Amino acid sequence: YLKFRELPAGQNAIVAILCYSGYNQEDSVIMNQSSIDRGLFRSxxxxxxxxxxxxxxxxxxxxxxxxxxxxxxxxxxxxxxxxxxxxxxxxxxxxxxxxxxxxxxxxxxxxxxxxxxxxxxxxxxxxxxxxxxxxxxxxxxxxxxxxxxxxxxxxxxxxxxxIPQIGDKFASRHGQKGTIGITYRQEDMPFTREGVVPDLIINPHAIPSRMTIAHLIECQLSKVASLIGKEGDATPFTDVTVDSVSSRLRDMGYQSRGFEVMYHGHTGRKLVA
Known part of the structure; x- marks a missing residue:
């Protein structure tokens, strides 16, 4: 429906919704400098x-x-x-x-x-x-x-x-726009128990008041799609439901709503949700 095959806009990144260091307050985002060095969002x-x-x-x-x-x-x-x-x-x-x-x-x-x-x-x-x-x-x-x-x-x-730098503006497909507040190297970023490090971290406070629920559903479906190696369709014109996506995630051994235990990049301690 969005014709991203014919006219792509942007890149798919590994995104964590997380408070981390305070440099992603007020709609700013924390970006992984190592990902930028590898070519992320370069134009x-x-x-x-x-x-x-x-x-x-x-x-x-x-x-x-x-x-x-x-x-x-x-x-x-x-x-x-x-x-x-x-x-x-x-x-x-x-x-x-x-x-x-x-x-x-x-x-x-x-x-x-x-x-x-x-x-x-x-x-x-x-x-x-x-x-x-x-x-x-x-x-x-x-x-x-x-x-x-x-x-x-x-x-x-x-x-x-x-090349992306502090102050550059980025947005998701749901109008959740924000500027880079700080960039951390990969070793300073939080990581999951599997060792996955996010490309960027957005603030959880950007979600509730704006009620971009479809944003969260798209995140959840994209996690399933990347795990099974297929494309997902998160538009409202299909019979995909949150429950069906959740059950697929649970079947693959993940928390049904997409939560992950993460560890602090500086101390290695488990982050308290």
């Missing part, structure tokens, strides 16, 4: 930069090229070293804040005096496109084409890997 962010050669007057045209200080005025602060000879950065190059990714110059009219900076050798003005100062990443794709006037048009797509 790719793409941003496209584009520019085109514009016509100035009748026959004067801007040009994509690598600007040089000897003949170009008003160069920007960022480095021009990552540009190829055609003035455009190559795919696969690592770039960071304010690096120039599209080099472009505009010709100066012969009679123009640019704030007195100009000498006889200066014939062009810089019109390049820098990367945003807060971003860094890798050039993913470069596209060069021409527009209707026959002038060149460039599109550069940048790729950044986003």
């Amino acid at each position: 790719l962010f793409y941003r496209a930069y584009h520019d085109q050669e514009k016509r100035i007057g009748m026959n004067v045209v801007e040009q994509f090229e690598k600007p040089f200080r000897s003949d170009t005025l008003k160069l920007k602060h960022g480095t021009y070293d990552k540009l190829d000879d055609d003035g455009i950065v190559a795919p696969g190059v690592r770039i960071s804040g304010e690096d120039i990714i599209i080099g472009k110059t505009a010709p100066l009219p012969p009679d123009a005096e640019e704030l007195g900076q100009r000498t006889k050798s200066h014939t062009k003005r810089d019109a390049s496109t820098p990367l945003r100062s807060t971003e860094n990443g890798i050039v993913d794709q470069v596209l060069i084409t021409t527009n209707a006037e026959g002038l060149r048009f460039v599109k550069v797509r940048m790729r950044t890997t986003k």
